Amino acid sequence: MTAQDTAARLEGVGHRLTAPRRAVLEAILAAPALFTVEDICAAAPGVGRATVFRTMKLLQEIDLVCRVPLEDGSVRYQFSQGDHHHHLVCSACGSIKEFIDPELDARILEDALTAGFHLDGHSLELYGRCAACDR
């Protein structure tokens, strides 16, 4: 996905296409899979921290970026493919792998029903060691 695509998506939702937002988008595309707001600030000098935060919030709303809460309570962000998925976080190398499992989601929905809950969403993070680190 290119910066143009993402930019277009912003406009589509009625948001202005500004230079700072472009800079943030490019920084995100150039960033490692998992990044922090700090990373983006560093990669997009001249863009204020507040704007980075504001832009990140926007991008989350359009599902271009997703928040990944780590085990220790800190937060990372990730460029997102948009569709619903879960994360496998490697505690050794820090890499994150996305995965989907419709059956798992179905089971979750079922559990919610059983409990009498009207489910709006859920978050699932798996913590462990990836294949490469687990030796």
Next chain:
Amino acid sequence: MTAQDTAARLEGVGHRLTAPRRAVLEAILAAPALFTVEDICAAAPGVGRATVFRTMKLLQEIDLVCRVPLEDGSVRYQFSQGDHHHHLVCSACGSIKEFIDPELDARILEDALTAGFHLDGHSLELYGRCAACDR
């Protein structure tokens, strides 16, 4: 569970049983199901905030308390039954219900295996509206 039990558990792991820790334990037992560090500070006047944080960390290590990350990124704590469970968080009244589903856990483990991950743990939170609020 009583304050005595929990206190005993602290000692068992080689930690001292001090007055501030007792106070925090009692505040937790008296607190609503879901509470913040602030709640405990308020309920245990005279105990420093830092000590409350330090004690909470201890209690998490012994699994007497568990962290519940909310959808908006804020954190609540919950007195824990110790065993593995998940949370259903009601966005309307804020209540939290625990549930267990071994089959769900099995599925999660399977997904991790498929991805070549050695799973250490996971966190799953469901967000929605509880039966009482969903009308």
Next chain:
DNA sequence: CTACATGCAAATTGTTTGCATAGTT
């Protein structure tokens, strides 16, 4: 008695907000 725990306040870290100015459409 000795090591561990506490309280306080200062230091961090992460994030939000007010407001005057600049930029898009």
Next chain:
DNA sequence: AACTATGCAAACAATTTGCATGTAG
């Protein structure tokens, strides 16, 4: 021109840390 977005700095919130003092074992 009208309205939105930005930058900066200050405001906030949550959590951690240094250090002198207190206290459980």
